[in-house]
Amino acid sequence: MSTTEQDHRIIRPYGDTTGDGMVQLSFTLPLSSTTRAQTQIAEGAAAQLANKMGMDPAMVVHAKAMGPDFTFFVVYGRVNHLVDVDAVQVVERDFPLLTPKEVNLAVREGLRRRLTIVGGCIGTDAHTVGIDAILNIKGFAGEKGLEYYREIRVVNLGAQISVPDLVASAREHQADAVLVSQVVTQRDAHLLNTKEMSAAFSEAYSEADRPLLIVGGPRFDEMMASELGVDRVFSRGTTPAEVASYLVHALVSQRKQDR
Amino acid sequence: MSAQPKLGLDPEAVRKARELARTAGQPIVELAQQHTTVSVERATLRLAGLSGADPDGTPWVNRLVDAVRGDVDLDHGVALPVWDALLRGDAADLHELATKASVGSARFRIPEGDDAKRAEAAAVEPIRAGIARIDERRVERERLIATVGDAPRTPWIYLIVATGDIYEDIPQAQAAAREGADVIAVIRSTGQSLLDFVPEGATREGFAGTYATQENFRLMRAALDETSKELGRYVRLTNYASGLCMPEIAALAGLERLDMMLNDSMYGILFRDINPVRTFVDQRFSRQVHARAGIIINTGEDNYLTTADAVEAAHTVTVSQLLNEFFGREAGLDDWQLGLGHAFEINPDVPDSFRMELAHAMLARELFPDAPLKWMPPTRHMTGDVFRGYLLDGFFNLVGALTGQGILLVGMMTEAVVTPWLSDRDLALQNVRYVMNAVGDLHEDFQPAPDGYVARRASQVLGESIDLLERIIAHTPSDSAGGLLDAIADGTFGLMKRPADGGRGLDGVVRKAEGYCNPATDVLEGAR
Numbered sequence: 001m002s003t004t005e006q007d008h009r010i011i012r013p014y015g016d017t018t019g020d021g022m023v024q025l026s027f028t029l030p031l032s033s034t035t036r037a038q039t040q041i042a043e044g045a046a047a048q049l050a051n052k053m054g055m056d057p058a059m060v061v062h063a064k065a066m067g068p069d070f071t072f073f074v075v076y077g078r079v080n081h082l083v084d085v086d087a088v089q090v091v092e093r094d095f096p097l098l099t100p101k102e103v104n105l106a107v108r109e110g111l112r113r114r115l116t117i118v119g120g121c122i123g124t125d126a127h128t129v130g131i132d133a134i135l136n137i138k139g140f141a142g143e144k145g146l147e148y149y150r151e152i153r154v155v156n157l158g159a160q161i162s163v164p165d166l167v168a169s170a171r172e173h174q175a176d177a178v179l180v181s182q183v184v185t186q187r188d189a190h191l192l193n194t195k196e197m198s199a200a201f202s203e204a205y206s207e208a209d210r211p212l213l214i215v216g217g218p219r220f221d222e223m224m225a226s227e228l229g230v231d232r233v234f235s236r237g238t239t240p241a242e243v244a245s246y247l248v249h250a251l252v253s254q255r256k257q258d259r
Numbered sequence: 260m261s262a263q264p265k266l267g268l269d270p271e272a273v274r275k276a277r278e279l280a281r282t283a284g285q286p287i288v289e290l291a292q293q294h295t296t297v298s299v300e301r302a303t304l305r306l307a308g309l310s311g312a313d314p315d316g317t318p319w320v321n322r323l324v325d326a327v328r329g330d331v332d333l334d335h336g337v338a339l340p341v342w343d344a345l346l347r348g349d350a351a352d353l354h355e356l357a358t359k360a361s362v363g364s365a366r367f368r369i370p371e372g373d374d375a376k377r378a379e380a381a382a383v384e385p386i387r388a389g390i391a392r393i394d395e396r397r398v399e400r401e402r403l404i405a406t407v408g409d410a411p412r413t414p415w416i417y418l419i420v421a422t423g424d425i426y427e428d429i430p431q432a433q434a435a436a437r438e439g440a441d442v443i444a445v446i447r448s449t450g451q452s453l454l455d456f457v458p459e460g461a462t463r464e465g466f467a468g469t470y471a472t473q474e475n476f477r478l479m480r481a482a483l484d485e486t487s488k489e490l491g492r493y494v495r496l497t498n499y500a501s502g503l504c505m506p507e508i509a510a511l512a513g514l515e516r517l518d519m520m521l522n523d524s525m526y527g528i529l530f531r532d533i534n535p536v537r538t539f540v541d542q543r544f545s546r547q548v549h550a551r552a553g554i555i556i557n558t559g560e561d562n563y564l565t566t567a568d569a570v571e572a573a574h575t576v577t578v579s580q581l582l583n584e585f586f587g588r589e590a591g592l593d594d595w596q597l598g599l600g601h602a603f604e605i606n607p608d609v610p611d612s613f614r615m616e617l618a619h620a621m622l623a624r625e626l627f628p629d630a631p632l633k634w635m636p637p638t639r640h641m642t643g644d645v646f647r648g649y650l651l652d653g654f655f656n657l658v659g660a661l662t663g664q665g666i667l668l669v670g671m672m673t674e675a676v677v678t679p680w681l682s683d684r685d686l687a688l689q690n691v692r693y694v695m696n697a698v699g700d701l702h703e704d705f706q707p708a709p710d711g712y713v714a715r716r717a718s719q720v721l722g723e724s725i726d727l728l729e730r731i732i733a734h735t736p737s738d739s740a741g742g743l744l745d746a747i748a749d750g751t752f753g754l755m756k757r758p759a760d761g762g763r764g765l766d767g768v769v770r771k772a773e774g775y776c777n778p779a780t781d782v783l784e785g786a787r
Binding site: 160184187 | 453530531532565639675681
C-alpha cells in the first residue's frame with residue numbers, strides 16, 4: 001500500500017506562501033504605554049510573549065494604550081510548529097445524512113408511528129436560539145426545522161425549563177428523544193445542567209425505556225457525550241437535518257439491528 | 260434629535276396606529292387596576308421604610324406580607340391590616356411587627372369603620388415620606404447634572420458590566436466610564452427575574468451578572484458619583500425592573516437614584532414565562548414609581564428579534580413600542596422617559612439588509628419623535644468571525660448616528676464568543692467614536708427618496724403594525740381583558756404562547772376587594 005501525502009500530512013500555517021508558517025495574534029498586557037520609554041518596554045514584552053509562544057520572528061505591528069494601565073497588541077509572525085493532521089481526533093458523522101423525505105419514510109416504515117421529541121432550554125438559560133433553530137419550522141441555515149418533518153412530533157417547551165418539568169413532560173408525551181439546548185456557559189453551567197438532566201432521566205427511567213438524550217450548544221465538545229451521560233452532543237453549526245438523520249439512525253436503524 | 264419628518268408617513272396611519280394601541284391596551288390597564296400582587300404590596304412596605312432580612316436571608320417585607328396574607332388575604336392590601344396592628348400596639352414599628360409576624364406572634368385583621376380610617380391615616384404618613392425621599396433623589400440628580408455636567412452628546416454610550424461581584428463591578432464600571440461610557444448597566448445574575456424576593460446586602464456571587472439589591476445599587480451609584488465628578492459629566496446607572504419583583508426594584512431604584520431601568524410591558528411574559536396578569540399589574544406600579552423618580556425606562560423590543568426573523572417580525576417591534584408607549588404614558592411617564600427599544604438584527608446575508616435596518620430605525624424615530632430610543636446591536640448574526648462582527652457593529656453604529664438614537668448599546672465583536680474583554684470594549688468604543696466623528700451631522704444631508712425603498716419599507720412596516728393591532732383587538736375575548744391577553748396566549752409576539760392562566764407568579768396575583776387600600780398608589784396617582 002502506497003503512502004500518499006493525504007495519509008501523512010504535516011502542515012504549517014499559510015500566510016501567502018506554502019509553508020511560510022505565518023499567523024496573527026492579538027492580546028493585552030497589563031503594562032502602561034503613556035511615555036515613549038514605556039511603549040518600548042511594552043512592545044518588547046509583547047515580542048517576548050510571542051517568541052515564547054513559538055513565533056519567530058514576531059512583528060509587533062500595533063501597540064495601543066488602553067487607559068493608564070494596559071496596552072493592546074497585534075502581532076504577526078512565523079511559527080515554527082508543525083501540525084500532524086493525522087493526530088487530529090474528531091467525532092465523525094457515523095450515520096448517513098438523510099433528506100426530510102427519507103427521514104419521514106424511515107420513521108413510517110421503521111416505527112409505524114410518529115417519532116416524538118421533547119425539547120427545551122434547561123436551568124436558567126433563556127437563550128432559545130439554539131433549540132428554536134433545530135425545532136422551529138423556520139429552521140437554520142436554509143434548512144427547515146424538525147417541526148417541518150411530517151413524521152416527527154415536536155414538543156418545544158421553550159426557555160428555563162426545570163429538569164423535573166422536562167422529565168415529566170417527556171413522560172407525558174412518551175418522548176422517543178429529548179433535545180436540550182444550552183447556550184449560557186458561565187461557570188460551566190451548560191455542563192452542570194446537562195449532568196443534572198441525564199442523572200434525572202437515569203433515575204426516572206430504566207435504561208431500556210429511557211428516551212434518547214441529545215444536548216447541543218455552541219460551546220459543547222462533541223467528545224463529551226459519555227462523560228455527560230447523554231447519547232449525543234451536537235456542537236456549533238449543527239443543522240436540523242443532521243439531528244433528524246441521527247434520530248433515525250439511533251431510534252430506527254439501530255433499533256432494528258438490535259432486535 | 261431629528262425632528263424633521265423624512266419618511267413621508269401617512270399622518271392618518273400614525274394616528275390610527277396609536278389609537279389601536281390604546282384600544283388594545285385599555286382593557287389591560289383596567290385589569291391591572293382590579294388586581295394587586297405580593298410584590299406591589301411588598302414595594303408599598305419598602306416605601307414605608309421596611310428593609311432588611313431575617314437570618315435566612317428572607318426579606319422582612321416578604322415575611323410580613325406572607326403573614327398578612329395567611330391571616331386575612333391581600334385583597335384589601337397590606338396597609339390596613341399592618342397599620343391596624345401597629346395602632347393596636349402589637350409592635351412599635353414595622354420591623355418589630357415583621358419579626359413577630361414571622362414567628363406567629365402577631366395577628367392581623369381587616370379593620371372596619373373608624374379603625375380602618377385610622378389605620379389608613381397612619382399608613383399614609385410613612386409611605387408619603389418614602390415617596391418624598393424618591394422626590395429628593397430626583398432633585399439631587401438634576402442638581403448633579405447641572406453642576407457636574409451632562410453627557411456631551413447623544414446617543415448616550417451605554418456599556419454593560421457583569422462580573423457577579425459588586426466589588427469587581429465598581430472598578431470595571433468606573434473604567435468603562437473613563438473610556439467613554441455615558442451609561443453603565445449592571446447586568447443581573449441569571450435567574451434573578453424568577454426570584455420572588457429581592458436579595459439583601461452587598462453580593463459577591465452571581466451567575467453571568469450581579470444581583471440587584473438596594474445595597475449594590477447604593478454602592479455603585481456612590482462610586483459613579485465620584486467618577487462623574489472626576490470626568491465632569493454625570494454618568495448614568497442602569498439596572499433591571501423586570502421579573503417577579505418589578506415593583507420593589509423600581510422602588511429601590513428610586514430610593515437609590517438609579518437613572519434608567521429596563522422595564523418592558525411584555526418581556527417577562529414572553530421570555531421568562533411570568534404570568535401575564537402578574538406582569539401587567541407589577542409593570543403598571545413600577546412605571547408609576549419610575550415616572551415619579553425621573554427614571555428613563557428601556558423597553559425590550561430587541562428581544563423579539565432574537566427569536567423571530569427581523570424582517571418578518573419588524574412590525575411586532577413597532578406594535579410593542581406603541582403598546583409600551585401607551586402603557587408608559589398611562590402610568591405617568593413623560594415621553595423623554597420612554598427609551599423604546601429596537602435592534603439591528605437582520606441577517607446580513609439578506610440583500611438590502613442595511614436599507615431595511617435604516618428604514619426600521621427611521622420609522623421608530625419618526626413615530627416617537629420625543630422618546631430617547633434605545634438602539635441595540637446585532638447579536639443573533641454575530642459569529643466567531645470577530646472581524647466580520649466588527650464590520651457589522653460599524654454599520655450598526657452608522658444607523659445609530661444617522662437616525663438620532665438616544666441611547667446606543669455598544670456592540671462587541673466577541674458577542675458570540677466570550678463576555679467582553681478589556682480590549683473588546685476598547686475596540687468597540689473606537690468603532691463608535693470613529694463612526695460618530697466621521698458621520699457628524701450627516702443626517703442633515705440625508706433625505707431618503709420620497710417614494711424610494713427606505714420610505715416604502717417604513718410605510719409597509721407601519722401598515723403591517725396596524726394590521727397586527729387590528730388582529731389583536733379582534734381576538735375573541737376569553738375574559739374581561741380580551742384581545743391582547745389572547746394574542747399573547749396565541750404566540751403573536753416572539754412566537755411564544757403564554758396563556759393568561761399560566762406562567763410563574765400567578766399565585767401572587769390577588770383580585771382587589773371593595774375597600775382595597777394602598778396609599779402608595781394613591782400618592783403616585785396624584786389622588787392624595
